[in-house]
Amino acid sequence: MSNDTRPETRVEISMDEQVLDVFRDGRRVRRFPISSGEKGMGFVEGSFRTPTGRFRVSEKIGDGEALGTRFIMRVPCGVWDSNQSCDEDLILTRIMRLDGLDPENGNTLQRNIYIHGTNREDRIGEPASHGCIRLRNEDMIELFDAISVSTEVVIYPLTRQSGKILFIDCDSTISSIEGIDELARLCDPATFREVEELTNLAMNGEVALDEIFKRRMEIIRPNQAMAEEVGFKYMETIMPGVDELILMAKSMGWLPVILSGGFEPLIRPVATRLGIKHVEAVPLYFDENGEYAGYGEDFPTTRNHGKNKIIQEWRDAMLPERIIMIGDGVSDLETKSDVDMMIGYGGVVKREKVRSAADAWLDTFQDSEALTSILE
Numbered sequence: 001m002s003n004d005t006r007p008e009t010r011v012e013i014s015m016d017e018q019v020l021d022v023f024r025d026g027r028r029v030r031r032f033p034i035s036s037g038e039k040g041m042g043f044v045e046g047s048f049r050t051p052t053g054r055f056r057v058s059e060k061i062g063d064g065e066a067l068g069t070r071f072i073m074r075v076p077c078g079v080w081d082s083n084q085s086c087d088e089d090l091i092l093t094r095i096m097r098l099d100g101l102d103p104e105n106g107n108t109l110q111r112n113i114y115i116h117g118t119n120r121e122d123r124i125g126e127p128a129s130h131g132c133i134r135l136r137n138e139d140m141i142e143l144f145d146a147i148s149v150s151t152e153v154v155i156y157p158l159t160r161q162s163g164k165i166l167f168i169d170c171d172s173t174i175s176s177i178e179g180i181d182e183l184a185r186l187c188d189p190a191t192f193r194e195v196e197e198l199t200n201l202a203m204n205g206e207v208a209l210d211e212i213f214k215r216r217m218e219i220i221r222p223n224q225a226m227a228e229e230v231g232f233k234y235m236e237t238i239m240p241g242v243d244e245l246i247l248m249a250k251s252m253g254w255l256p257v258i259l260s261g262g263f264e265p266l267i268r269p270v271a272t273r274l275g276i277k278h279v280e281a282v283p284l285y286f287d288e289n290g291e292y293a294g295y296g297e298d299f300p301t302t303r304n305h306g307k308n309k310i311i312q313e314w315r316d317a318m319l320p321e322r323i324i325m326i327g328d329g330v331s332d333l334e335t336k337s338d339v340d341m342m343i344g345y346g347g348v349v350k351r352e353k354v355r356s357a358a359d360a361w362l363d364t365f366q367d368s369e370a371l372t373s374i375l376e
Contacts, residue, residue, distance in 0.1 A: 009146070011057075011153040013133060015041060015050065016160050018125050020115075020133065022146060032143060033125045035118065035134040039278070040127065040317030041157050043104050048130045049317050051105040051113060052157040057149050058099035058109060067137050068092050068117070086119055089130045093117030093137040094144040098153060115153075116140065161319045166249050166375075167311060167339070169327030170260040170267050170281070172203075172348040174274070176237040179262040182230045183222045191219060205330035205353055209261065210303035217295055224290035227266050234270040239347055241365030246274050248368070252375050254324075259310060261301040261331060280310050307331055311338045324374070326362070333357055343374060 007024040014021075015036045022030040042049030061074050070080045071091045080092055096115040100108035115133045117140035118124070124136055133155070135143060171178045184195035195216050201207040246256050257278040258271050264281040271279045283296035300306030311323065315338070323339045325332055328346065333354045336342040344351075344358030347365065355361055360374060 009148070009151050011147065011151060013153065013155045015052070015127070015156060015158045018127070020135070020143070022143070030142075030146070032135055032139045035120070035124050035126060035128045036155075037131045038128050039131075040314070040319070042313070042317045043107065045107055045111050047313075047317075050129070050131050050133070050155065051100060051108050051111070052155045053100065053102040053105045055098040055100055055105065055108060055153040055155065057096050057115075057147060057151045057153060059095075059097040060144060060147075060149055061095040061097070062093065062144070065093070067141065071095055071116075080119055082119070088119070089132075090119040091116045091132075092119060093140045096144065096147065101152075115143070158319050161321045163318060163320045164252075164254045164322045165314055165318070165320045165324075166254040166256045167259040167307075167323065167325045167335070168256060169325075169329065169332050169345070170234070170258050170270070171262050172328045173326060173332075173345050174238060174242050174258065175234045175270060176239060176348050177230075177233060179230050179234065179266050180216055180220070182233055183220050183226055184216070186222075186226045186229065187220060195219060203329040203331070203349070204351060205333075208304055209306075209331060213261075213302045214297070221292040222284070223292055224286040227263065227284060227286075231266045231269045234266060235273050238270065238274070239365055241367075243274065244368070245365045245371055246276065248371060249375055250275075254375060255320075257314070259301070259307055259325070259327075261306070263295070301331070304331060305334050307335050308338045311335055328354065330354065341374065 010023045012021045018034055020032045020034045021028050037048060037050035039049045041052050043051050065076050066079050068080045069076050070078060074095060080090060094117055098108050098113050100106045113132055117137035118134035120128060121136050168174060178199055181196045181199055185192040198212045198216055202209045202212050249256055256276045258267060258276055260267055260281040262281050263284040264279055265284050267279055267281050282299045282302055285293040287293045300309040324341045325335045325339045326343045326345055328349055328351060330353060341359045343360045343362055344354040345362050347363055
C-alpha cells in the first residue's frame, strides 16, 4: 500500500470564463486568467484551435530561466524585449507540454499544445492564442512551480454562444478580379480564355467545381512570381467601400473571415491590407526554385459545398450567435443553409441564380444604410 500523502493536484481550464484553476485535494487554491485559441476549440492539427478534454502535463521546460525568456522549438533563445511591439504568438518564460488522454485529443502532443507565458499579456482574459493556453509571465512561473509532471489537466469546452462571424468571398467580391483567371492571363491569351470560361461555368453553377479545379491548375501551373504578381493585383482592385465595410463590421462586434475558392498566398496580402486576420482559402505550393509544386487538393473550397464545411467548423469551434456570408457565386449561395443570412453581391458580376435566391442583395459596398441594416 502506498504511503504517499502528498495532496492531489489538478488543473481545470474554462474556455467560457477564460480562467485556469488549480485544485488541491478538491479545493481550489489559485485562479489565473488565461487566453485560449482565438479560433475557438478543435482537434485538427494546423487548425490553431484549442483542444478540450482530459490531458496530463507531459514535460516542464524552462525551470530557472529568466522572466520573458523566449523559446523556439522549446529551446531558450534569449530574453524578449518587452519594449518591442510584436504581434507574433511568442512562447515565453516557461512551457508545460500537454498530452491528450482522450481519443479525440490524442494528437495534442504532436500539435505542440502548451501552457506558456506570452508577449500578449494585454489580451489575457480573451481568446487570442494560436491554440495553446497563454498566461501572464509572472503567473506562468507561479503555476510552473506549483504543478508537477503528470498532473491532470481538464480543458472544458465552450458552452455559451458569443460573437458574430462575417464570412466574405474574395474574388469578384472584395476584389474585382478572379485570381485564377489572372494567373491564366499571365500565361497567354488562349490559356486565359480557356480558364476564364471554366471559371464562369463553375461560378454560375453549370459545372461542378471539383471537376474543373484540377483542370485549370494543370493548364496554368503557376509559379511563385506569378502568384506574387496576382497578389499585388488583388490589392490594386479592392472594391470601393470594402474598407468601410470591414471597419464597420469590426466596430459592431463582427469577426471578418475571408472564405474563398482562391489561393491563400495570393489573398493573404489583401487580407493584411484590410486588417483581416483569418483567411480560409486553398494552399498553393512551390518548390525551392519557386516553381509550381501543387495545391491543397483536399481543401474544402476546391469542391461544391466546401464553404459549408468550413462554416460548420467555425460554428462548432466558436459557437457564434450569428453568421453572415457575402459573395457573388453559386458556391457562396450554397452556404445559405448554414448561415443566418446569405447576401448576394453583384458589384462585379450579377448572377441571376444568386440574386433570386439570396436573403439579401448588394450592388455596392458604399450603401452604408443597407450595410448597417444587415449588420445590425
